[in-house]
Amino acid sequence: MAVRLRPLPALLVLFALFAALAMARPVDHDESQYVAAAILARDWLPYRDFAYLQPPLQPWLFAPLAALFGEWAWPGLRLVNALLAAATVACTWLAAIHAGASRPAALAAAALLACCDALLFSGAMARNDALPGALLAGGIALALAPRASAGSAFGAGLLFAAAAAAKVSFALPAIAFGIHALFARRHSPGWIALGALLPTLLVAFAWTLSPAGFTFGVFDFPARAPADFYVARPWKLSLAAKAIDAVKFLALGPALLAILLAARHRTTTPAARLLDLLVVAGLIAALLPTPTWRQYLLPALPPLFARLALAWTHRPPGRGARIAAIVFACAGLAPSIEAMLSSRPAMPRAMRDSAAIARALDDAGVRGPVASLAPQYLAASGRPPDRRFAAGPFAWRSPALLSPRDQQARRIVTPPTLAAQFGPRGIWGPAAILIGGEAEWSAGDPALDRPLEAWAQKEGWRRVALTSPRFRLYVPR
Incomplete structure (x- = not known):
């Protein structure tokens, strides 16, 4: 007898696992500016009153949460990201179903996404990766809604643009979706543009606070700082290092396998074409920064695993693919399991x-x-x-x-x-x-x-x- 998955209990269990990991995972100095920005944004404006080296959405969204958590702001923000990582998995599952995947295939693909170290790392740190990841996955689910409507188009535009307003690398999937919407009959470009207007106005307002500070934090620093920091280690900025790092981080979880399996499945459905476009845009966004780090892969993961579910619906995985998926899933879980089993969380x-x-x-x-x-x-x-x-x-x-x-x-x-x-x-x-x-x-x-x-x-x-x-x-x- 088939077991019917109940989405809410499953989401709560997934959040509990991500939350436990968030409490165990080692401290990373990357968290410094994101916690500081959430605290300072309660009383000050980014770019004008303090430097922030990312787009402005997250500090303004997280400032009330930091105030609510008080002295527990840092672990509280980690838990918020754990919830957002769980929401990313849930929205990817929903996007796969909306794309036409069977429920078993969608569930398998979502479970494999949850085993990717890129997502596990993003959901355990107080960084700015989990928020745009969840927004992107939610935007894809709305874009693929079975019954296209003004509401789904507006929501998709809002979420795609909000993801870009939280992290620049998510702008490429957002642009790709906007271009796709101009030529796809089922979408309403006007409603999508209207939904994208609010995050766009927010970013424009942030620019007016300090045009020079905004330009430096959002564009200039990310483009120039790596070359300045790695001047004594130029090999880290080489194409060879980028290729090695990209393959390594894709292999820390089933993402590399998902690319290979999804590429074998050729289909011309509108949902598959959109997912393929978003996967390509996400991979380009992941590979543009130098050097490449695991969290940079996140723009590609939700569309990739929704696409994998669609491929497995039309051609269920064989024994070899299932074994490979388990092996890669274990590789992705290994760093998190090590953190969970640490004697000192x-x-x-x-x-x-x-x-x-x-x-x-x-x-x-x-x-x-x-x-x-x-x-x-x-x-x-x-x-x-x-x-x-x-x-x-x-x-x-x-x-x-x-x-x-x-x-x-x-x-x-x-x-x-x-x-x-x-x-x-x-x-x-x-x-x-x-x-x-x-x-x-x-x-x-x-x-x-x-x-x-x-x-x-x-x-x-x-x-x-x-x-x-x-x-x-x-x-x-």
Whole structure:
């Protein structure tokens, strides 16, 4: 007797698994600017009042959530992304069914998507990958709705454009869908354009806040920073390294297998043509940035696995394909299983460190903003990060991208401009300086903290005792 899947309980179970992973997965310094932006966006505007190196949607959406979570903002935002990752899987399942796939094939493809390390990583980190991934998957499901209507067209335009407003790489699938809609009879381009208008206006408003700051954060920094950062390791920017990394990350999960299997199935249905177009656009978006990282694959995954479900509906997988799918699924799950089985889950340890920092700031009587390359640790302290450090270590480690005058205008500080921006005796400096979050255990470089600590020591700032051995705290005498 066939077992009928109940979508809501299945979604809740999937969220519980993603949530457990979010609490266990190691800290990554990439989370710094996203947690800081969500906290700062409650009171300040990105690009004008603090630097943000991505499109503007996520800080504005997540700022109320960060306020709601309070001192638990960092793990709370991880849980939000876990929910969004589960929603990505659910919407991909729905998109496959709308495309004409059978329910068993759609369920199998969605389960394989949930085994991709790119999605598992994105759903466990407080980054900006899970939100556009869920928006894209939802947009595809609406675009393939069995009964095309003004509402589905409006919703698809809204979600595709919102995905691009959260992360630039999702703009390519959005553009591809817009071009497709102009030539597909079932779509209503006018309603799609109307749905895309709201995210477009939001991005335009963000640009008006600071055109130069917006251009630098959204386009200039992502284009120039990798070449500046990897100048001593040029091989990382080579085409050979890109090819190796792309294959490696596709193989950490069934995505590589899905490409091979879906490519064998040729069909001319409108749904298949749209999914093929979105897969190609997503893969181009994944391969354009240099170097290539696992999370960059996310724009390609929802359409890819919906397309796989369609292929398996017309030609069910044989024994060899099923075995290969299991092998690749295990490869994708391996990093997450390792994190889950770790004797020290990362987020509880991070919150203990955050609590220790909060107690030290209380004992030192610090009330103002704190400078740190790891501003995510300040969420539990009730003190805001110094806005000049809102971008975490990323703008800090690329001082050549902006002149000293432009750094001050963009509210960015780097080691060469530290003394000038903090002023004599630190009169324009922060209320405290937190050192230690940029380390090997956070996938960072501990050398980046040294100029900041050297300045504090040179100016005679007092080191405050901390119960966490990972961090050092300095306050003015």
